[in-house]
Amino acid sequence: MPKTLRTFLTHFLRPYRPAVFTILFLGLFWAIETSLTPYLMKEIIDRATEVSHGSFASVLHVLWPFALAYISMTALNSASFRLREWLLLKTIPSLRKDIWSFLYDYVMAHSYHFFQRNFSGSVANKISDISRSVDEFLTNIAETFLTKIMSILIACVSMYLINPFFALILIVWSTVFLLASLWGAKKANRLAKKYSENLSLMIGKTVDGIANNMNVRLFSRQVEEMRNIQRYLSVNAVKDRNLQRYLIKLRTFQDSTLVIFLAVMLMLLIYLYSQQKVSIGDFAFILTLSISMINGVWLLASELVKLPEILGRFSQGLATLSITHEIQDIENAETIRVKKGKIEFKDVDFCYGAGQQVFKGLNLTIKAGEKVGLVGPSGSGKTTLVNLVLRYYDIQGGTILIDGQDISKVTQSSLRHSVSVIPQDVSLFHRSIMDNIRYGKPKATDKEIFQAAKKANAHDFIRRLEKGYKTIAEERGSNLSGGQRQRVAIARAILKNAPILILDEATSALDPVTEKEIQAVLDKIMGRKTCVVIAHRLSTLIDMDRILVFKDGSVVEEGTHKALLRKKGHYAYLWAIQMGKIPVLKN
Known part of the structure; x- marks a missing residue:
């Protein structure tokens, strides 16, 4: 069982490496396009200015290579996004399935003690959290990180070739902005982890109350249970509010620095253009690229803030589910006969x-x-x-x-x-009566199921149900009486036909009459x-x-x-x- 996000991703992404590498390559293309498109626009503007008084043919002769390149880049950009969407469509649903099935299988192999210690609802929620966290990390965080970081690097190089002064400003500002955002993300990570822990506990308590709703009714404890849940909801609201309040402060700081940076860049451009130290094409290139980088850096910083929440949710879920199995088969364990x-x-x-x-x-x-x-x-x-x-x-x-x-x-x-076990408190799946009996022998024919039900004295009552053997057993079989559930369990054990x-x-x-009937059935199946x-x-x-x-x-x-x-x-x-x-x- 992988214990970290890196090993987890390495394990599950192995079958999808071609698609993943293609998406990363598209990220490199988008990074280049971010700088190349403004450069092409600069060349079009500068050359159009030089031949502004020429004929249509002479202007077209000068501009067509750059105009064609600009249009081609735009078309390729659109095509690349559709290709990305198709690759994600082929990859993400299958990846989700792989992760969910692996985690479910691993959880089901945990010991009896594990399920006594952990709420079933909380465990199911953690499986969902891990799957969702990996999905969000791949489709948003990882892709955004790689694309935007490459975009910033290529933009800085492009800017340096056109105007080193503005490139220096862009490098310094981007570095300071990202470091400040990273520092702020650390506290967000701590707050997100506390929120995630409490949310998981709250879900577990909610499921516990719902699963025991009959006891709540029998003891008239609706008010007390509501108060109990309200306490967890209140704590959860406080932790959520603390996290969101901090994120608002962090994003306000980020927004303010972005506005200031843009204002400074624009004023410098206007000044240098007035001094005829930059061309109108340079002006358009630097401004367009700066705005593009501002958006990219802001998006990168936003994902940095989201990252702790995703990692917190992932690590919290993995910490619970990935513990080593207490009961394990030895290496090369044999099949008992x-x-x-x-x-x-x-x-x-x-x-x-x-x-x-x-x-x-x-x-x-x-x-x-x-x-x-x-x-x-x-x-x-x-x-x-x-x-x-x-x-x-x-x-x-x-x-x-x-x-x-x-x-x-x-x-x-x-x-x-x-070994067949017939417990006191029979638990049935939320499936048909037929499927519940067949659980004892998955490949049993309908005829075998009918025979087992007859031996368990269950056939007659099942046939009287509205949909017979296709009747769905509700939550844990609550729509059946205790004696009926026992008979279904006995039929299941008969079908399994284990030697012990x-x-x-x-x-x-059970009541005395039902007990006597079922005891007679049990005496027969003991054999x-x-x-x-x-x-x-x-x-x-x-x-x-x-x-x-x-x-x-x-x-x-x-x-x-x-x-x-x-x-x-x-x-x-x-x-x-x-x-x-x-x-x-x-x-």
Whole structure:
């Protein structure tokens, strides 16, 4: 992942080098044209003055080479602009696509922890910021910089050949003006960076509020949420105002110096012409070129002021997105081959960052085809165990094996392809029901999808929807009930047909009738798969081959439902609580 603008541009512009070099060559042509056109006009004026009393034929004979050259330069200038537009049309959309797809792919490879730390809306905004910044840098900044700098240099040389005195004035003024603008741009860069940081945070907070709009309504917190957003908006307005106020001051200084410079040049020209030290052609050449340079230098200075904002937006986005992936495949990682589904934890140590230790020397084996339930209080390590099987986090010590293969040495993609997960809170894409089910197997036929939906007891309710399988699931599937979303998720898992199945509180949020229906479906799809079931509702684990009871990151009890009740330990205590019995057993 490129870490700077230079390396970023070098990486992405490599396929477009012919177009880029052609555009740069056109910039050189425009720089030459800026000085050559006024020079041709000077020659036309001077020669027209010399033969002002001649016949049409004699005047045309003197002027036609310069007039033809002037017209040709104008025509070439117009043609070059159209060529530039065509090259940009061929390059920029494809470049945007390349950058966006690369960043999206890189972001999606970040760890589970990355998405817990960063707002999804803020991450999406940073992808947009980077793409837009590169676009603006190439189409405005880089092109303007190169063209205008070359124009200034060529203009100074041209002016020197005609009148060294005015060339010296132009060089000194351009240097002072640009250095002053560059100095002013440094402060603008600091202000732009602060504004960009706060804008990204504000967008993230806005998306967070919108995504949780149901909670806002349920707790009647519209006013509080609005106040919260208003605070960020107020801070953002202050930072934006500080930036814009400074830019106004800087541009006022630039405008004032431009007016003064033009006035000085014009007065000097009038004086020297009155003393007959410059011809009328020289007068026109110096004035036209000076005005052209004033416009060029002002545009260059304006882009210098914009540059910090663009670089600030780019660097801010890249700083967040380009961090090294926490979970990476090793070099030449192999594809895992899961035939049986045996899971082993050997002396596993794990903690979240520098936080509390979750597992210390954990040893655990889940046999192939075994149905294992995980119970225990919140924070005891149940979900962490599942996350480690999926390699959402890397362990600090020990080994996790599936069918004897170390999961840290296989590709993450193949590992997760071998595991199906049905979570408590099912999230659906804003796509059709058909596409959401097909996500489990992208090349599945419609017939396979229908069969999976029937097995999940989802086919009937889907057909009753207004557009059937073509019905769009709204934000996270909000237009479907909890039971319907679960059935779609189960159909997706059936279609995926992975050898290992993980159920993370898959029925805990459902009403008893729906839970019983879906539990029956789950019992059917478990089949011979290795199944890991997390549940707080112990009644769903009665038929498990084995139940593991977690406490403080350790397995304190294990056995079948009946065996654990006979032990009268932690599991029996939890069962007594859920059955409404008096908890007379030890804690």
